[in-house]
Amino acid sequence: xxxxxxxYVPSDYLPILIQFAAALGFVIFALVLTHxxxxxxxxxxxxxxxxxxxxxxxxxxxxxxxxxxxxAILFVLFDVExxxxxxxxxxxxxxxxxxxxxxxxxxxxxxAGFFYVIxxxxxKWE
Amino acid sequence: MSENTxxxxxxxxxxxxxxxxxxxxxxxxxxxxxxxxLWPLPFAxxxxxxxxxxxxxxxxxxxxxxxxxxSFSPRQADILLVMGxxxxxxxxxxxxxxxxxxxxxxxxxxxACACSGGIFDTYSVLQGxxxxxxxxxxxxxxxxxxxxxxxxxxxxxDLAENESLRRRNSPEYxxxxxxxxxx
Numbered sequence: 660x661x662x663x664x665x666x667y668v669p670s671d672y673l674p675i676l677i678q679f680a681a682a683l684g685f686v687i688f689a690l691v692l693t694h695x696x697x698x699x700x701x702x703x704x705x706x707x708x709x710x711x712x713x714x715x716x717x718x719x720x721x722x723x724x725x726x727x728x729x730x731a732i733l734f735v736l737f738d739v740e741x742x743x744x745x746x747x748x749x750x751x752x753x754x755x756x757x758x759x760x761x762x763x764x765x766x767x768x769x770x771a772g773f774f775y776v777i778x779x780x781x782x783k784w785e
Numbered sequence: 786m787s788e789n790t791x792x793x794x795x796x797x798x799x800x801x802x803x804x805x806x807x808x809x810x811x812x813x814x815x816x817x818x819x820x821x822x823l824w825p826l827p828f829a830x831x832x833x834x835x836x837x838x839x840x841x842x843x844x845x846x847x848x849x850x851x852x853x854x855x856s857f858s859p860r861q862a863d864i865l866l867v868m869g870x871x872x873x874x875x876x877x878x879x880x881x882x883x884x885x886x887x888x889x890x891x892x893x894x895x896x897a898c899a900c901s902g903g904i905f906d907t908y909s910v911l912q913g914x915x916x917x918x919x920x921x922x923x924x925x926x927x928x929x930x931x932x933x934x935x936x937x938x939x940x941x942x943d944l945a946e947n948e949s950l951r952r953r954n955s956p957e958y959x960x961x962x963x964x965x966x967x968x
Contacts, residue, residue: 698953702968704884709858712878 729781740769795821816946819863819889821851823938823945826862828882830869833896836928837868845931850938859886864941865918870898871911883918884967888953891921891941896928903927919961 708715747754747762754761776782798817800809825847829837840847841855856862859882871879883892894914897903900923902912914920921944924937952958962968 698888700888700953700968702884704881704968707885709860709885711857712881 726784733776733782737769737773740766812950815950816948819948820942820946823850823852823863823891823941824861825852825855825864825866825938826857826859826882826886827855828865828867828869828879830867830871830875831898833868833899833926833928836931837866837895837934840931840934845935847935847938850935850942852938859883862886863889863945864891864893864938866893866895867899867914867918868895870903870905871914872909873911874909876911876914876917879914880917880965880967889945889948891944892918893922893924893937893941894920895924895934895937896926898927900925917965918967919965 708719710716743765747758751758751762795817797807798809798813800807800813802808827834827837827841829835839845847855852864854861859865863886865879865883865886867879883890892914894900898905898910899914900920902910904927906912911917922937922940924933926933929937949955
């Protein structure tokens with residue numbers, strides 16, 4: 660009989676580790692093999708940075724505006740909040756009033772953060 | 786359900802086939818794969834470039850032939866399509882673009898100006914790009930119709946299908962590149 664969920668021992672999860680090792684091994688094998696077997700042609704012109712056929716000038720490292728980072732990081736935070744909301748949305752009836760209040764506290768904290776973001780004007784694009 | 790006879794499948798190369806397997810030589814398979822996925826670098830300069838835009842459009846679709854991704858960077862391009870008049874000032878640029886492509890690479894000179902300077906036999910026009918890069922296919926015309934450009938692409942497909950995998954080590958290829966002073 661298959662053991663129920665309560666009776667799984669840690670060694671039951673060994674196949675996952677083996678599969679991960681096999682995938683990693685294949686990736687390393689493919690990378691190393693193509694690096695060793697692949698034909699290469701290297702010359703100063705060919706390895707130069709591409710700038711539409713003319714000589715490349717300067718460095719590509721310029722400071723990037725921080726608004727891109729802010730937008731992305733706020734998206735990640737609120738996206739994780741939405742992920743937490745999904746299981747609650749499925750089961751909220753069985754949680755009762757207590758669960759509802761806990762969820763209110765959770766969302767209230769995040770809403771306070773959102774209020775701070777708006778007041779600070781971080782989401783202004785220009 | 787009507788029989789759809791418009792779709793033409795590529796026929797398999799000759800090889801040994803059996804229940805559930807098919808064995809053939811590397812060159813044939815790689816040639817087949819390369820032939821049907823040539824990614825162009827459109828080096829479009831003048832009127833021939835506009836004909837190429839028509840060729841890329843949906844009427845004379847070039848992505849039917851596998852050229853689904855034209856890019857303006859040589860790093861991932863297979864064919865360099867030089868379309869238009871190349872001035873002598875532009876010659877080193879074309880050469881740099883060709884040198885920065887990885888092998889296997891082919892060059893198509895589209896139009897009279899890229900083949901031989903066209904009607905511009907003057908002090909500033911390069912009389913044919915084969916003065917700076919080795920050219921594989923010449924497509925004449927001023928400008929050539931999209932069907933002719935597609936015919937040029939199909940000739941490159943023939944070259945790609947039959948190209949030996951060891952070509953880059955062959956003495957003729959090395960001599961060819963050396964004659965253009967390309968390392």
